[in-house]
Structures are given as C-alpha cells and as structure tokens.
Amino acid sequence: MSVGAATIEREGLSRLVSARAFGWLGVTLGVLAFWLVLPPVTARSPVVPLVMGGLGVLAGAWALREGAGRRLGGGAIAIAAIGILLGLLATRSSVEALDSVFVWSALIAATLRAATPLTFAALGGIFSERSGVVNIGLEGMLLMGAFFGFLGADKLGTWWAGALCGIVAGGSLALVHAFVSIHLRADQIVSGTAVNFLALGITGYFFIEVYTDQGTPGDVDFTPTVSIPWIEDLGFVGPAIGNMNLLIWVAILFVVLAHVVLFHTSVGLRLRSVGEHPKAADTVGISVYAVRYAAVVVSGALAGLGGVYLSNGITHSFNENLSAGRGFIALAAVIFGRWRPFGAFAACLLFGFTEALALRLPSAYGEDQAWTTLFRALPYVVTLIVVAGVVGRSIPPAAVGRPYTKQ
C-alpha cells in the first residue's frame, strides 16, 4: 500500500517536472523567436520567428495540459506569441535600423539606467509591504524625491546635498502615509492615492514658484558617473557598465543589502513577522506600530532616492509629473518579484529594458514615425501582462493592507 502510494507520488512528481521543463522550453523558444532576428544573428526570414514561436506556443500548451500551472504554461504561450509578433515586426524593418537600435552594450546601459529608479522604489515597496502596509504612494514619493533632489542640488550646490533633500522629502511624504494608515487606520489604498495627489500638488506648486515657467536650469551638480579604469576600455563590457552613474551601483548594492537585512537579520525577521501576523508579533513584544512606521518611512526614503536619480541622473531636469507612473510599475515589480529584492530587481530590469527599447526607436526610425510613440506604452503593456499572469500565484504577506489596532 505504502509502496504503491510512493510510486504514484514519484510518477506524479516526474510528470510535473517534465511539464515544468516544457513550460520553460516554451519561454525559451518565445525569447528565441525574437532574439534570432535581431543583431548579431539577424535572421531575415519571417519563417524563423513563426517556427520558433509556434513551437513555443505548443510547448506552453503541452505544459499547461500536463499540469505545470497556469502561470508557467500561460506565460510561455503569452511570451511565445509576443515573440512571434515582435520577431515579424523586426524582419520587416531594415537591417541598418535594427543595428542602430540593438546595440546590445548601449541597450544594457540604457536598461540599467531605466531600471534604477524602479529598483529603488520597488525595494521601498518591499519593505513597506513586508511590514503590512500597502504603499500605493510610491509614485508620489518618487516625484517628491525627483523635485526636491533637483532643487537641493541646484540651491545647495552639491548633488549629495540634493540627494539628501530628496530622501528627506520622500520620507516625509511617507510619514504622512504612515500616520494616516497606521495611527488613523485609514484605508491604505485611499491614503496612498491621496499622498500621490499631494505630491503632484506640492511639487507642481513649488516647481512653478521657484523656476517659474522658464524650466529648470542645466548647470546643476548632477549625480556623478563612475568610470572604472580597465573595465571601461573593454570591448563589450566597457560601454555597458564601464561608465555607469554612481546611483546605479548604489541601487545594485541596496538590492543585496535589502536581501541580507530582510532574510538574515533579526530586524528583517521582526519586519516580516509584523507583516505576516501582527498580533503574534505584538504578543512577543515587538512594537507593531514602530516597525510599520520605520518600514514605511524607509520605503519613502528609498523611493525618494529613486526620484533623485530620475531627475538628477537621467533627465537632468524636472517637469511636472516627471515620475509618469513609475511608482506603480515598481509596485508591479514587487508583486512579480514575489516580495523579494532579487526577484523585484529582475522584474525592474525587464521593465527597464522595454523602456530603453522604446526610447531608442525614434532615433533609429526617425522622429516623424508616429508608431514609435505607440511603443512608449510598452512598459505599461508588459506590466499589465505580468500582473495578470502572476497575481494569484504569488502570495503577499498575510497582513498586508490590514490596519492593526493595539490591544
């Protein structure tokens, strides 16, 4: 009896493993469908993406049938379908244009640039949500950091003073969110939305108050670039990471730090316990309110730093609503990354890649090509697909979104 059960279990297990393998095969084939038609391979026949993607769809469907789960199987089918579409588009455009868009080293550099504000905000989101507070307000905190980071660098003369201003501004806005949603036990989504509006109003107000309608000056101390000797002269790696902005390195460092803090220190354990079961945490003497306040303020400070990089490191200027929904994309990255720093970072790289791609299109195909505008929506479309694909399968902290009342 027990032997039979074990055999059945083993067979079921091996069947599941092969189903998962098929799922990943589908994902790989979908990516190949697009990758093979790009430089350096540059296959020109539409058959290539069609066959590769078609096989990917089949593999995904098979995985779905064999019980690999909706997320992997459906994801493989979706990726393969997108791979076919993008692959077909690419075979129809000229080789010169493709060569000028897909300079991989430059594309990697642009991906890292675009992913960095998202990464900071996503790390903030992880801290906040792990402590049980939904932070829809990341968008507003990003915006506060962007404006006050720029203002600080402009008025105080150094970029790090500006960065400090941005961090404080993001943290202060987070404090409002924390007070309203922790002490006043407001609905965290309404409160977060309010905080976003508040940031729009405040930054818009002071932007016009300080810079009138002339726009921001260009002679500000921007965040510095780190040139690594040796590496910057290397062939492929040099242009990719040899001359990166300091804050990109900081972001990568923070990803590692956040992982260590969350999963290998007692502080992280307390934080997670408050987010999973606040009452139990309270019982063993952890102050739920204090932990949540700290986590939300840290999350605002991180998002603020992301904003500083956005204005002071990428655009080198500030405009009203500069953050443009990046806070929400970061929130999606948190979910996609299953509330883990490395997972969220990977998701940010994906979103960053789509943004980098969209930004490189106009220069290759000409500014007058209207359809390149349409590709600006790509990061948002990918976010939508990702959120639809993974939610339900990734499990949030148990107490997230629930106000806690002290006994």
Next chain:
Amino acid sequence: MTSGPTVHQPGAAPEPDAGPDTAAARLARWHRAGGVVAPVMTALLAFLVGGLVVLATGSNPIEVYRGIWNGTGFEWFYRVGSHEVGLPFSDARVWFPWDPASRAAENLQQTLLITSTLILTGLAVAFAFRCGLFNIGGQGQYFVGAYVAIWIGSSFEGTNSFVHITFAIVAAALAGAAYAGIAGILKATVGAHEVITTIMLNWIAIYAGLYLFGQGGPLQNKEQVFSPTSNPVVEGAKLPVFWGDPFLQGLHAGLFIALGALVAFWVIISRTTLGYEVRAVGFNPDAARYGGISVARNYFLAMAIAGVFAGLAGAIDMLGWRFSIGFSDIQSSTIGFIGIAVALLGRNTALGVGLAALVFGALVNGTATRNIPPDVFDIPEQAGNLSLTIQALVLLFIGADILILWLWSKSGQRIGVGRRSPV
C-alpha cells in the same frame, strides 16, 4: 456533512473579521456614521489647510479664495435684478430675476460645464467602489470615450444630427465600458489588483492618443501639422447649447446626460437586482459568493458600467465644448482623477456625487488661470496646483475619517461606527 462547504457549528461563534475586509465594506461603516456633517467638515478642513499652504508661500489666502469664488460664478445667484430671458428652443421672452448674460453667468456656465463631466467621472469611480473596486482608471476610460467621440464626431459629415450625436455618444460609452472591462475581467479571472491594472491602462490610453492624434498619426488633423491635434467635430455632431454663447463655451445639453446618469446610478444601485448584487459583493465577496452571487460576473459588470460613465464623460466633453483633442490636452488632462475625489467626498451616492462634483467643478473653474486676478499670484498657474493640493487634502481627510469624526465629536468617542477592534 462530510463534503460540501464548511458549515459553522452552532456553538462556535463566527470569526468577526473573517473574509477580506474590502475598502468598500470599511467605507460603508463610515457611511453610516457622521451623516452629512463629516463630508462637509472634510471639505472645510481641506480648504483651511489649503489656505495655510497659500499663507506659507506668502500670498493672502482670503484674497486667493475670494478670487476663486468670483471665478466660480456663484455670485450670479445673489445678483438679483430685473431681466428678460428667452426660453430655450423657442422665441418667447419672459421676466427673469437673474441676468442671463453677465460675466458671472458666463463663469457659472463654465462651472456647470466642468461639473457635468465631473459627475460622470465621479460616478465611474463611485459605481466600482460600491462593488469593492477602486477604479483609478477613470482617466483612461475618459480618454477612450473621447477618442471614439472625436473620431465619429469628426467623420460622417452630413448625417442627421440626432443620429450622429446618439451614435457618437453610444459608441463612446461602449468603448469606455470595453476598456474598463479589461480591468474587470483581469480582476474576475486572475485576481489582478484593479489599482495597478487601471493605472497601466491609463498610460496605455495616453500613449495610444498621442499616437493617434500626434505627429504623423492616423487621425491627426492634416491641416495643422505643427501643433498636432485631431480633426474638429463637424457642426452636426455638436451638442446643442441651451445657455450662453455656443462659440464661448456655453452650457450644452451634456448637463442633462450627466443628471440622467445620476438618476440611472441611483436606480441601478438601489432598485435593481444588479445593484443589490454589486453592493453585496462590495460589502463582503465571500458572503456574497456563499449566497449564490457570482463575484466574478459582478466585478466585470461593475467595471464595465463604471466605464460607461467615464466614456460618456469623454463624449460630452468632446461633442459639447472642446470639439477637438490635441497632443497637449492628452498630456495635461486630470478630469478623470478628480473623479476619485468627487466620488469619495460624495460618499459614492448619487446625490453626494452630484454635490461634490459641483464643489470640485467650482474649484477647478475658479482656479482656472483666467479667473484669478493677476495680483493674487505672481504666476497664475499656481492656482491650478492649489486646486490639486486641496483635492489631495480632501482625499487624505476622507482616508483619515477617524480624525474627522474625532474632531467632530471632540470627545474621541466612536459615533456609532462599527470600526471595532479585530477581536
């Protein structure tokens, strides 16, 4: 008793906080407290703090608010005199106590114009909220409705006016419904959070519009290449203006569409099975499911109906007074977002949304650049940011309902609110 759904044992008390505590369920408890006093307090407090912000930046808040008040056109009501007015759609002229053509009347027309749109974008948020969904996508649904209305309104020249307008409005409403329905389906099938999906759909709608009507886009006006905009709505597709100058943005028939939508909202929510189910899901989806209501179906329907309201808002804006949509209009429009504040201040009820839309319509129009006297702000665009800040404060204070109720009761006692502690 061995299979099937779990049944509570008679002895075991059901756990009080079982099931997801949705935003709507929590808000409903607040609805039952405070009466009309709380929203009024909320608005007053927001204006007060907004005044402090103005004070902090060195302007005189009383002057600013007087400027805004004059811009709203509400003074029209207390400027009583002896005037004659032509009855709409006829040649008869009758005595009327108010001047129909003064500057205040023009301002009031503008205020009501914005109010009409805000009623609809507010209802778009309110209807979803009654189902426990937070629809931040009103802006995107408004855009989709506006694009469709513009496209139909600027084509088919020479069609019968009534048919043309009806076709454009119905198509815009359906487009809004389909667009919001995407978020509804995703919520119903895979549980994707509607806040994130609707925000993403907003940005997708914006870039779709920038593509359609932008430089070289398929629907761009070919005669005005350098400031990209859509083709203008043809004469026959414009909504009739019943008060004021049709060429100076007089008040159009869209107001009646908005008022009709308020009635429709009340009827659906309070007097139909659909409304009952939507509210049941909003209070507690688990209990609703247990009672035999399809939660997924109601999530989809609630979003789709919300999209109808937002799509209508886009249609009456385009056919009523804007008549074209440009690159910069798409980038700067916030009318859908104000709908969130309207719905929450109006407590997601028909009457409340109507009144809150009037408050915010007045605020938006009063802070419009041309209405603020030049000596109040150094740069007139500031007033718009002040209005944004006040909206944010309203939202914040609504979120912090406990604060308001505490201020109201002064004693810190809960006023019959069911916000009990979890145990």
